[in-house]
């Protein structure tokens with residue numbers, strides 16, 4: 001039987017002490033709020049941000065009833081199996097540079113995966129891939145004076161519904177064993193604490209690490225950009241973070257795109 005399609009027993013719920021011990025590893029000023037259930041950690045934390053919550057506030061939910069992905073798609077996180085977390089940042093850099101937080105967050109997740117012995121890649125700009133399957137997604141949203149970095153990671157999912165079986169994966173499927181959801185939280189926050197500081201003058205350093213992990217370089221892709229649908233081969237990531245595409249009509253730098261689809 002295809003392991004990716006097996007239902008498997010539900011993962012154990014995460015207890016409060018495990019969240020607390022993960023939070024104890026956070027560097028300052030990051031600190032944790034835990035919710036048993038909320039609609040979306042991004043929405044809940046945005047509200048707290050509007051009420052003045054400080055830089056470094058991390059909100060994790062055992063269960064999200066209305067988790068959101070990019071382009072308004074629903075994001076399903078299963079209690080005990082997935083990490084659903086949002087992190088409030090008040091960057092000193094201009095708002096125009098905040099979209100770079102997606103790359104910083106993607107790198108933080110990929111570096112956390114390294115800590116667990118998994119080699120992950122960044123599918124520019126928002127997804128984390130292992131092989132060619134998605135293991136995590138990032139949703140960065142800007143508000144007045146702050147940004148919310150939302151991260152969803154498939155950690156202990158034993159399998160996926162048939163329609164996702166070829167495109168989704170989890171850390172458990174890759175490693176063959178379960179790992180601690182709070183330990184992932186500690187690792188991700190630890191790496192993000194470093195990478196989020198590199199969206200300004202430190203961006204070349206951030207970019208070098210992202211380029212090393214770029215899942216798209218050398219691949220033929222199709223994407224929808226502000227300039228319309230583009231097809232071409234990705235040659236890399238430019239110094240401003242744009243995806244560089246060799247098309248039949250010349251080289252294009254794509255700063256924002258909806259879903260990027262591999263053609264090979």
Ligand code: BTN
Nearest residue numbers: 040067068069070085137150152
């Ligand atoms: C995507 O791949 O489309 C992005 C998925 C982002 C999901 C996370 S889970 C925590 C946070 N809260 C949400 O509602 N979304 C993000």
